Amino acid sequence: MTKLPVFTSSLLHPRYWINWFCIGLLYIIVLLPYPLLYKLGTSLGRLAMRFMRHRVAIARCNLLLCFPDMLEKEREVLLRQNFESLGMGLIETGMAWFWPEWRVKRLAYVSGLEHIKHACEENKGILLIGLHFFTLELGARIFGIYNPGIGVYRPHDNPLLNWLQTWGRMRSNKSMLDRSDIKGIIRALKNSDIIWYAPDHDYGPKSSVFAPLFAVPKAATTSGTYILVRMASPAVIPFVPRRLPEGRGYELIVFPNERLFPQENAIAVATYMNYLVERAILLAPDQYMWLHRRFKTRPTGEPSLYR
Structure with a gap:
């Protein structure tokens, strides 16, 4: 496990001055009142569209692949x-890392914490299913304030x-694990710890199986979930941190334990996991990281979907 990193004088080298x-x-900016941060973040995101073609x-x-039946005008609004959420994501990262606990809690509305409590009472490790929303850092901070994992x-x-991201993330969490440390993750789950886990990106052909995701019938999906569920039998609990409209704060939704989670094979696990991913994304589709090439890995012989 990664402990709080030790600051060394080497991090003051001129190569890091920028x-x-x-x-x-960023530290100075997030001192501003939240309504100003909301305006700044969304404006920054709209500006980014001009430079991040x-x-x-x-x-x-990605939006066309996942929502082919949506009107083009609606997809363009989305x-x-x-990209407004992209700009806010930068601001929210600073909020997550630099804000004091009282200021975070003042903007956060949390529901479903009883599902974490029930799983802990059963002495189960918890595979906390988080996704790559732009609110990722702030959502992890909010959750960790109530249930450090x-x-x-x-x-x-x-x-x-x-050093900075590890320091920031450990402000309300117990420790960190490299995503490649499968044995460490399994060990933590068997010790009844809470593991924040994101299974929604394309991690390449070596560690993936193909399963449906929205309207894409073959999306490369990590097979790591199957290994973790089979080896550690954890409670599988998704959660969604979503930004409320017009800068009204944040809602952290914790779902019940998925007690019927399949374990028979990697494809069945990936298919069910993608169903959970879809359900979570639809709660805040504008805040999901659509700018990543989620469908870059294709079955052998199939052309790229991004040409």
Whole structure:
């Protein structure tokens, strides 16, 4: 497990000065009142659409693949809202890492914590299913305030940013685990810990099976969920942190334990997991990270969906 990283003088090297400037700027910005942060974040997201044309094209393609029956005009509105959420995601990362607990709690409305309590009373480890929403960092902070757990993450290549993200995420969590440390994750679940786990990205052909996701019949989906469920028999509890309209705060929704979660094979597990992913995304489709190439891995011989 990764403990709170030790700050070293090497992180003050001139190569990191631009990083430090950006970190300091974000720290100062999130001192502003939330209504101003909301306006700033959404405006920043709309501005980003002009410069991130490649990501705009990917997001537009993902929305078309997943919602082919939606009117084009409606998808374009959703696309704009999605990039507004991208801008807010940057602001919310600063809020998650730098805000004091009282300020986070003042904006957060939480429901369903009793499902965590029931699973803990049964001495079960909890596989907490989180998704790649732009509210990811803030959602993890809110959840950790009430139920500290263990985060699963990919270490950042930049040592300073790796230190910062780990420090920020451990403000309300017990520890961190590298996403490749499957044995460590299983061990934690068997010890009745809460593991924050995101199974909704395309992690490549070596660790995936193909299962339906929205209107895409073959979406590469991690087979890691099957291993974890089979080896540790945890409670499987999805949660969604969504931003309320017009800057009214945040709602953290914790769902009941999925007691009928299948375990027979990796495809059955991936199919059911994608059903849970769909259900969660539909609660806040404008806040999901559509700008990633979710369907980049294709079955052998099938063309790319992004051409």
